[in-house]
Amino acid sequence: MNSYLDDKNGFYGDFGGTFIPEILWINFKELKDSYESIILDPSFNKKFESLLNNYVGRPTPLFYCNELSKKYKTNIYLKREDLNHTGSHKINNTIGQALFAKQLGKKKIIAETGAGQHGIATATVCSLLSLECIIFMGETDILRQAINVSKMKMLGAKIIPATTGNKTLKDAINEALRYWINHPECYYLIGSVVGPHPYPKIVAYFQSIISKEIKKQLQEKKGITQPNYIITCIGGGSNSIGAFYHFLENASVKLIAVESAGLGIYTNKTAATTIQGSKGVIHGSLTFVMQDKYGQIIDPYSISAGMDYPGIGPMHANLFHTQRVKFFNVTDNDVLQAAYEISQIEGIIPALESAHALAILPKISFKKEDIVVINLSGRGDKDLKNYIRHLNQFLK
Amino acid sequence: MNIIDHLFKKGKNKLSIYFTAGYPKLNSTKKIIQILQQSKVNLIEIGLPYSDPMADGLIIQKSNKKALKNGMNPDQLFSQLQLIQNEIQVPLILMGYYNQFLKFGEESFLNCCKKSGISGLIFPDLPLEIYKEKYQKLFEKYELYFICLVTSQTPDNRILLLSNISKGFLYVVSSISTTGQNKDFETDPLIFLNRINNLNLSIPTLVGFGIANKNSFNLACQYANGGIIGSAFIQSLDENDLEGSIHRFIASILY
Numbered sequence: 001m002n003s004y005l006d007d008k009n010g011f012y013g014d015f016g017g018t019f020i021p022e023i024l025w026i027n028f029k030e031l032k033d034s035y036e037s038i039i040l041d042p043s044f045n046k047k048f049e050s051l052l053n054n055y056v057g058r059p060t061p062l063f064y065c066n067e068l069s070k071k072y073k074t075n076i077y078l079k080r081e082d083l084n085h086t087g088s089h090k091i092n093n094t095i096g097q098a099l100f101a102k103q104l105g106k107k108k109i110i111a112e113t114g115a116g117q118h119g120i121a122t123a124t125v126c127s128l129l130s131l132e133c134i135i136f137m138g139e140t141d142i143l144r145q146a147i148n149v150s151k152m153k154m155l156g157a158k159i160i161p162a163t164t165g166n167k168t169l170k171d172a173i174n175e176a177l178r179y180w181i182n183h184p185e186c187y188y189l190i191g192s193v194v195g196p197h198p199y200p201k202i203v204a205y206f207q208s209i210i211s212k213e214i215k216k217q218l219q220e221k222k223g224i225t226q227p228n229y230i231i232t233c234i235g236g237g238s239n240s241i242g243a244f245y246h247f248l249e250n251a252s253v254k255l256i257a258v259e260s261a262g263l264g265i266y267t268n269k270t271a272a273t274t275i276q277g278s279k280g281v282i283h284g285s286l287t288f289v290m291q292d293k294y295g296q297i298i299d300p301y302s303i304s305a306g307m308d309y310p311g312i313g314p315m316h317a318n319l320f321h322t323q324r325v326k327f328f329n330v331t332d333n334d335v336l337q338a339a340y341e342i343s344q345i346e347g348i349i350p351a352l353e354s355a356h357a358l359a360i361l362p363k364i365s366f367k368k369e370d371i372v373v374i375n376l377s378g379r380g381d382k383d384l385k386n387y388i389r390h391l392n393q394f395l396k
Numbered sequence: 397m398n399i400i401d402h403l404f405k406k407g408k409n410k411l412s413i414y415f416t417a418g419y420p421k422l423n424s425t426k427k428i429i430q431i432l433q434q435s436k437v438n439l440i441e442i443g444l445p446y447s448d449p450m451a452d453g454l455i456i457q458k459s460n461k462k463a464l465k466n467g468m469n470p471d472q473l474f475s476q477l478q479l480i481q482n483e484i485q486v487p488l489i490l491m492g493y494y495n496q497f498l499k500f501g502e503e504s505f506l507n508c509c510k511k512s513g514i515s516g517l518i519f520p521d522l523p524l525e526i527y528k529e530k531y532q533k534l535f536e537k538y539e540l541y542f543i544c545l546v547t548s549q550t551p552d553n554r555i556l557l558l559s560n561i562s563k564g565f566l567y568v569v570s571s572i573s574t575t576g577q578n579k580d581f582e583t584d585p586l587i588f589l590n591r592i593n594n595l596n597l598s599i600p601t602l603v604g605f606g607i608a609n610k611n612s613f614n615l616a617c618q619y620a621n622g623g624i625i626g627s628a629f630i631q632s633l634d635e636n637d638l639e640g641s642i643h644r645f646i647a648s649i650l651y
């Protein structure tokens with residue numbers, strides 16, 4: 001039994017649910033009726049694990065950082081999700097859901113993407129499994145992420161620009177949902193632990209491989225069953241819940257999620273949902289969301305497209321509310337600094353999203369004997385434009 | 397007795413018009429309602445503009461965006477409606493998204509609706525179970541009707557369930573689509589509308605989504621108590637000649 005992961009009618013405490021128009025009811029009924037029997041089936045899991053091992057390159061290393069540990073006077077391990085095929089944790093989920101879609105007899109996949117990481121991971125898996133693939137992407141993001149758009153096209157996906165709202169991730173999800181209303185024969189492959197039940201549950205399950213491996217690797221390397229800290233970044237929350245999953249019931253493991261403060265939590269350029277947000281519905285889920293006093297969703301801001309989401313998933317809303325997970329936030333500047341630091345002392349260029357988790361290191365006082373695991377959710381290739389822009393500021 | 401019930405006591409062929417509050421101008425709402433009443437529309441649905449209208453097509457998305465930019469919000473709408481309350485006899489329905497209701501404070505929202513002359517509400521993303529558990533009693537307290545939607549994908553037993561909860565009428569979504577798609581109204585939905593008729597529901601039905609002209613409206617009337625027009629009406633609005641454009645549109649449907 002895991003009280004944080006078990007839902008009651010799709011709710012985690014007060015959060016979650018399926019707040020969808022009746023037109024989508026049948027789409028969700030199909031998912032709800034089938035997901036447990038399919039994804040918990042041993043033969044399904046065998047296929048899933050085989051692709052993770054042979055195609056994605058799992059297990060990913062749990063790497064002890066000598067220099068970083070010295071600097072922060074503790075023991076820092078990185079869970080190297082950046083070494084996955086396509087460069088981030090996103091592919092754990094896309095492989096799982098694409099196999100699920102196949103079992104449901106679906107031939108066409110739709111998905112949203114912000115920076116393009118989930119879009120590429122989806123396009124990749126669709127290519128591998130011979131599924132038709134349509135990616136919804138905000139027009140603003142299409143301009144900002146030209147290379148990723150080209151990659152998705154090369155992989156055979158069709159890109160549909162989202163031209164409403166701020167033309168970013170939130171709007172891409174709206175467009176994907178609208179397309180699904182008009183084309184119920186598709187499978188909607190959502191990219192994080194957000195959206196209506198049962199999506200958060202499905203995505204968390206597929207990402208839980210991260211903490212499963214951490215547990216095993218700590219045992220092998222150190223002979224211990226749990227670390228003192230697990231630190232993750234949180235956009236929607238998928239890499240975070242994946243890294244926390246098997247430790248949620250261990251109250252002595254301190255779990256930390258780092259949000260993007262953007263230019264600062266009290267500027268109007270932020271994505272720090274637990275600070276600026278309140279209880280509300282976004283994309284069919286009751287959770288924490290940034291909104292005005294009339295419930296209009298506020299457009300977020302972050303240097304990092306993957307963190308640029310005005311909500312968090314419902315499981316995290318409950319983990320925040322019950323204080324099982326502690327939330328911190330770091331500014332764009334903190335993030336750049338952390339990214340340059342780890343590049344220069346450990347030889348790893350992280351994704352901007354993942355650098356949020358690293359940027360919290362100076363703000364926490366660890367004990368010398370603490371074991372600290374940081375989930376390095378992705379690699380920084382996609383962020384080079386941003387990094388190069390600040391080269392002079394951070395090079396010593 | 398709720399005035400929606402009066403409406404359906406007498407005959408069929410009811411025309412319901414949906415428009416977005418605060419569009420094209422912040423103060424258009426009052427005027428649109430007054431003109432719609434003059435032009436013998438039977439029911440008026442006022443859309444509360446929302447930043448993320450999941451179930452709506454492009455035309456309504458655009459009118460929502462403009463209305464929000466114009467400064468429309470629930471407080472504005474309620475005070476505008478209170479100004480014309482005494483002269484309006486047509487039943488008014490308010491349609492919004494659940495988050496607007498939640499954030500405003502559910503009971504104050506219903507209280508304001510009641511005070512502004514609204515008879516019924518539609519929240520397309522408020523699930524039936526949550527409505528029953530948390531809100532049904534409150535709706536009853538304020539004598540407001542909660543109106544449910546069914547679609548061609550809704551199985552018979554669920555249509556029966558929804559028609560038992562829905563008050564005033566059942567909103568029958570003619571096609572599987574977001575609003576304003578208008579695809580093939582003449583063929584696909586007829587099978588569905590026949591299915592609804594065969595269920596012999598005790599509640600009146602109005603057909604909506606994709607009704608755009610006299611033909612599709614008449615067809616809806618053959619199968620149901622009437623039809624709801626939204627996107628096509630909004631598109632026909634001429635900011636510089638509201639009155640003329642509304643009269644012309646309604647005439648094109650009714651005459």
Ligand SMILES: Cc1ncc(COP(=O)(O)O)c(C=O)c1O
Pocket residue numbers: 088089090114115117118191192193233234235236237238239240305306307351353354377378379
């Ligand atoms: C590398 C990386 N990390 C983290 C995220 C944030 O998403 P989540 O919070 O769902 O892990 C993204 C999203 O695009 C990402 O690409």
